[in-house]
Amino acid sequence: MTPVAAAKRFTAETPIGRKRRARKMARVLTETHPDAHCELDFTNPLELAVATILSAQTTDVRVNQVTPALFKQYQTAADYAAADRTALETLLKPTGFFRAKTDSLIKLGQALIEKHGGVLPATLAELVALPGIGRKTANVILGNAFGVPGITVDTHFRRLTNRFGWVAEEDPVKIEFLVAELIEKRDWTMLSHRIIFHGRRVCHARKPACGACTLAPMCPSYGTGPTEAAAAAKLLKGPRARELAVAAGVDPELVPAAAVAAPDVP
Known part of the structure; x- marks a missing residue:
């Protein structure tokens, strides 16, 4: 399947x-x-x-870390409510934007004490009313800490759902x-993890590994990245990179050792 054929294949797709x-x-x-999970x-x-x-x-x-x-x-x-700001x-300094994050955590602690008896609430409405917690963060908490299904729309999820042709929208x-x-x-919570895993390991922002992707036959964006197996395999990342290649019908030996050993999958 050529990239042009992939794009044309879905132009007349019905909602169902x-x-x-x-x-x-x-x-x-x-x-x-x-292996998808909250990382x-x-x-x-x-x-x-x-x-x-x-x-x-x-x-x-x-x-x-x-x-x-x-x-x-x-x-x-x-x-957190009584934290010394400087300490x-x-x-938090290694995480970046540490002053704003410090402010959020102190205010979060104070709000939990004042409104919820020091306990994190388990509803979307109550969570998004807390300092530092937006809808995305609330869905992460609900799905992974409380077992309430939630869709987490981060940068990977937004990018991939648009590439998949599921949506044509940027608003989370x-x-x-x-x-x-x-x-x-x-399936909402685990779908979020799997799409995020796929975005970090296969469907990268600048150059997705189209030729080593298990979703290629169903993706209207096939061809955004290299479609040749050798070039695509070099783009796979993570400890299961070679298994991902096998799943896509690609020779795992084409995956560089450095891709498998990479400790950080952004």
């Missing part, structure tokens, strides 16, 4: 056809990324809320509602 294709792609993503380390809802706030404009890997010391020192909402800023909230109409609610 799009839903069927989206659900088929979701099933393939389940097979492609069986932020946490042991309770408050820790996840804090880690997600810190993840803005940085990688999950960097956040996970900072949070062990942070979580050891700040274990409750009261700890907290010092801990509109994307969330459009995808919710395509995919069954029970």
Whole structure:
């Protein structure tokens, strides 16, 4: 299939056809990324809320390097509410935008004490009313800490759902509602993880690995990146890069050792 043929194939797609294709792609993503999960380390809802706030404009890997010391020192909402700003800023500095993040965490702790008895609430409406928590962060918390299905629209999710032709929209909230109409609610949280995994490991922003992608036959954006197996395989990332190549019918030996060993998948 040529890139031109891929694009033309979906031009007359009906809404029901799009839903069927989206659900088929979701099933393939389940097979492609069986290891998909929240890549932020946490042991309770408050820790996840804090880690997600810190993840803005940085990688999950960097956040996970900072949070062990942070979580050891700040274990409750009261700890954040009473935090010494300078000390907290010092801990958060490696994550970038540390002054704003410090402000968010202190205000979050104060709001939890004042309005929720120090306990993180488990509803979308209550979460988005808290300092530092927007809809994306709230859905991360709901889906991963409370088991409430939620769609997390980060930069990867926005990019891929547009490339997949599921949506033609840049607004995160509109994307969330459009995808919710395509995919069954029970699958929302894990779909988010799988799409994010795919965006980090296969469908990169500048040059996606189209020729080594399990979704290629169903993707109207096939050809955005190299379609030749050798060139595409070099773009795969992560510890399962060679398994991803095999899943796409590509020789795993074409994947460079450095791609497999790379510790940070942004």
